[in-house]
Amino acid sequence: MPLTPDVVRKIADLARLELNEVEIELYCGQLSAILDYAARLQAIDTTGIPPTSSVLPPVSILREDVPTKFMAREDILKIAPRTEKGHYRVPPILD
């Protein structure tokens, strides 16, 4: 089933990606082809089969909560696009 441009726009919005019209058209076709290919999985009988989200045994990893020194704050702020008084500076959330 081919994806419509509106569905692609909605997905792009959910993914916080600005796409131009050329990209939307490109992804309509390409994502449809990939999803059509993936549709073969629907034919597999997975009744009673548990999902694998990790190959590791489902064990909680715990450790002592020991405070340690974090890496240098200035090294981390140095790589941010905008900072102010030791914080990240972002544009207003509300218009």
Added chain:
Amino acid sequence: MEKLTDLNTQAAVAMLRKGEITSMELTQASLDQIERVEPVIHAFITLTAEQALIQAAAADIQLQTARKNGTNPVASMLGIPIVVKDVLCLKGVRCTCGSRILDNFIAPYTASAVQKLLDAGVVVLGKTNTDEFAMGSSTENSGYGSSHNPWNVNHVPGGSSGGSAAAVSARYTSLGLGTDTGGSIRQPASFCGLTGLKVTYGRISRYGLVAYGSSLDTVGALARNAGDIALAFNLMAGYDPLDATSSRQPVDEINLGLPFELKGLKIGIPKEYFITGVQEEVNQAVRTAIALLESMGARIHEVSLPHTAEALPVYYLIAPAEASANLARFDGVRFGPRATDDNMAAMYKKTRGTGFGTEVKRRIMLGTYALSAGYYDAYYGQAQKVRTLIKRDFEAAFESVDLIAAPVAPSTAFRFGEHINDPLAMYLEDVFTLPANLAGIPGLTFPVGFDQNKLPIGIQLMGAPFSEGLLLKTCHAYQQITNFHLQKPTLADHP
């Protein structure tokens, strides 16, 4: 004497300790080779020549002191130049992940796997090219231009660890670090005539590796023989408190010097990997290698991995789903460029829309779709269930055989542009490597021949979890009586 750039890691370690060569000589030989060959190979995103020479000088002082005191230096790779794929952080050095969205990202810390090698004394020559965020099979998705295959520069080196593969193949270094999420070490190693190890999931810490598909990502090495891989593996493997998914299972140090017999080793041949659509020369070379292993005493059995064909769609739902979540952090707030300061929504969308390349955006879209309300069960949920079936296929096979042998990729290194407009055709490149990542098992590739265009052909051995030792021993035995791994591209052989 053998040229310095032709030395393998173990030989160089021995010569450094005896004082027959210095780390400065070795590192300078690497830098000279890079200067000669890099303009046509483009293996690096960031070269760290100056730092490398400083590290080499420091290593030489330690080596000299150790010799004077009559002791071997403690650090087992002291003075050895290596290259690191540009998805692994090295403190103070730019880490781009092949993406323009991290063009100015200076890593504030070092990845555990890299740190373990630094502790062992290595010299880092630079950070190597990769498909953007390791998403690709050719380096054509890099935001910094493609790397070229030293065997034929009109062909891709494979990917995503194509920069490291090209660097080791072109004799810049004897050891490169890579990562393998769906074949990203094994396929480029095969395309460039190298030995490459994808470890058991969790065997080497992922701390400091920029995440792509967290349930699939592994760190590993590319080299020119099994011995050098074993050396790096012994150093990097093991539990790391900084990575909750790293395994607490003790590491059995791999010693290839011990006697090892292939006699009685059971090798399974999965019929689903010997199918039409595979280049005939690849098929032939792999079968010839299997016959040689048999003549050395291994017993060959046909096995079946019935869900092999499903691995591709499963991977291309699960990996993009994980990627879409992992790559949410690139939002213009904490690192990378920010495209606009108009408002939050515009900042996110413009920064990500302009910062990510086509393939990364495609996978984020695919993953977001697979995880979105209404499609989750049909796509992501079903893919996770079929993943269980793929894992069970391997578990069943390893009840009757010790190893599984198969091709690495359907063809030898392809030409640039061959698959670039058809993502699905590019994804098919990974058809034989994805299953090991989905099952979490180790895989090793090594050269077993050449096609008529003198492009390398690799074989892939897969084993049960934590069988890296058996994989490397088998490869080592093969490399004792063959010389495919010793061939080198003419381009690497400048006077």
